[in-house]
Amino acid sequence: MTFVIAGGGLAAAKTAEVLREQGYDGRLVLACAEPHLPYERPPLSKDYLQGKSERDKVFVHDAAWYQSQEVDLRLGTEVTAIDRAGHALGLSGGERLGYAKLLLATGATPRRLPVPGADLDGVLYLRTVDDSERLRDTLAAVSSVAIVGAGWIGLEVAAAARAAGVRVSVLEAERQPLLRVLGSRIAAVFSALHREHDVDLRLGVQVSEITGEHGRATGVRLADGAHVAADAVIVGIGAAPDTGLAAAAGLRVDDGIVVDAGLRTSDPDIFAAGDVANAYHPLYDAHVRVEHWANALNQPAVAARSMLGQDAVYDRLPYFYTDQYDLGMEYTGLTRPGHNDDVVVRGDLDSREFIAFWLDGDRVVAGMNVNVWDVTSPIQELIRSGRPVDRSRLADPATPLPETTL
Numbered sequence: 001m002t003f004v005i006a007g008g009g010l011a012a013a014k015t016a017e018v019l020r021e022q023g024y025d026g027r028l029v030l031a032c033a034e035p036h037l038p039y040e041r042p043p044l045s046k047d048y049l050q051g052k053s054e055r056d057k058v059f060v061h062d063a064a065w066y067q068s069q070e071v072d073l074r075l076g077t078e079v080t081a082i083d084r085a086g087h088a089l090g091l092s093g094g095e096r097l098g099y100a101k102l103l104l105a106t107g108a109t110p111r112r113l114p115v116p117g118a119d120l121d122g123v124l125y126l127r128t129v130d131d132s133e134r135l136r137d138t139l140a141a142v143s144s145v146a147i148v149g150a151g152w153i154g155l156e157v158a159a160a161a162r163a164a165g166v167r168v169s170v171l172e173a174e175r176q177p178l179l180r181v182l183g184s185r186i187a188a189v190f191s192a193l194h195r196e197h198d199v200d201l202r203l204g205v206q207v208s209e210i211t212g213e214h215g216r217a218t219g220v221r222l223a224d225g226a227h228v229a230a231d232a233v234i235v236g237i238g239a240a241p242d243t244g245l246a247a248a249a250g251l252r253v254d255d256g257i258v259v260d261a262g263l264r265t266s267d268p269d270i271f272a273a274g275d276v277a278n279a280y281h282p283l284y285d286a287h288v289r290v291e292h293w294a295n296a297l298n299q300p301a302v303a304a305r306s307m308l309g310q311d312a313v314y315d316r317l318p319y320f321y322t323d324q325y326d327l328g329m330e331y332t333g334l335t336r337p338g339h340n341d342d343v344v345v346r347g348d349l350d351s352r353e354f355i356a357f358w359l360d361g362d363r364v365v366a367g368m369n370v371n372v373w374d375v376t377s378p379i380q381e382l383i384r385s386g387r388p389v390d391r392s393r394l395a396d397p398a399t400p401l402p403e404t405t406l
């Protein structure tokens with residue numbers, strides 16, 4: 001019997017690990033399109049990008065681990081097709097590989113900027129370890145960059161570029177960075193943070209063109225005609241789930257591969273986890289696709305059990321973190337689209353030491369601790385309990401979080 005994992009990121013490597021922990025001792029093949037051992041991406045826009053950590057640190061396991069666990073690791077090997085009826089896969093080398101169970105952990109790919117000039121040299125994206133190294137070399141060689149998109153990756157890259165002494169312009173279509181996640185009041189904290197670090201943050205602007213000379217980017221033209229000169233342009237406008245393989249095989253795809261709470265696709269022998277999975281979440285009674293590290297770390301425990309025919313449900317709350325300059329934060333929970341402006345703040349926004357709670361009616365649905373630590377568990381308990389809270393107690397740092405409910 002052969003189990004195959006397609007995709008070589010955190011979700012893939014962790015699923016292999018849990019399968020072995022759970023006693024699966026059959027053949028296990030991990031086909032990974034990239035030429036590197038499976039690795040974690042958060043350092044690629046933080047310490048690794050800033051040259052503060054070694055490459056070895058990004059790998060989920062070293063090469064010896066795959067050998068000792070008898071994982072047949074095929075690096076630089078893409079799964080090109082799924083023959084569901086024949087229970088077999090096409091691999092990029094031409095091999096046909098049979099499978100009894102298949103996990104799709106193909107992740108996501110950066111969205112491309114659809115404007116003239118986007119193919120010029122010096123226009124960079126950040127997803128892979130190679131991208132991160134290219135960007136690090138670029139930051140060491142240029143004096144200015146323009147970053148298109150003030151999302152998490154754009155802002156982390158802005159912080160890394162400032163640390164490298166590079167002049168930074170950030171160009172964002174919305175009125176605030178991270179507006180759709182954080183709402184305007186908390187998003188303003190990130191505007192202030194970056195402006196204090198001399199980032200030229202331009203909000204509510206549209207990029208119409210990347211300008212160039214001799215095939216190389218020279219800056220960005222905005223829709224209002226303004227030109228932002230830059231030696232390199234970094235695009236961080238989000239990522240799209242890598243669903244091509246699943247869609248071609250006739251699996252249900254809708255903003256990701258649609259899976260149930262046990263991470264099973266519409267085919268009983270195929271499963272999905274990580275950025276690519278749009279999973280039914282029992283707490284929200286809805287499908288949720290989470291593009292964050294903790295999801296890729298924790299879904300494999302469920303995916304592996306489901307592959308082994310056990311009953312398992314993924315119901316962890318979405319969680320992510322960021323580090324920018326001296327701001328560290330963790331965010332947990334989920335707000336409804338368009339419902340992120342009802343916020344209670346405990347602490348001080350100006351000194352950037354606070355917890356923000358997003359409320360839906362009188363219930364906490366999300367919380368973000370900024371430079372305040374060891375509070376994730378009580379925040380998650382507040383969200384999970386669904387109990388109404390007293391807003392003034394919630395805002396009072398002297399009231400323990402469990403005592404804020406009514």
Ligand SMILES: Cc1cc2nc3c(=O)[nH]c(=O)nc-3n(C[C@H](O)[C@H](O)[C@H](O)COP(=O)(O)OP(=O)(O)OC[C@H]3O[C@@H](n4cnc5c(N)ncnc54)[C@H](O)[C@@H]3O)c2cc1C
Nearest residue numbers: 007008009010011033041042079107274275291292293296
């Ligand atoms: C620069 C960066 C910084 C980040 N920082 C944070 C952070 O601070 N906090 C946080 O919570 N999250 C962060 N994230 C998000 C987090 O890294 C992702 O959620 C996580 O990498 C998802 O893991 P995954 O295994 O699902 O997919 P991926 O890591 O995308 O891995 C998928 C792998 O599958 C391979 N693949 C695709 N198709 C095929 C195929 N057909 N056959 C074989 N292989 C295939 C791909 O090449 C890729 O190697 C960051 C992401 C990036 C890019």
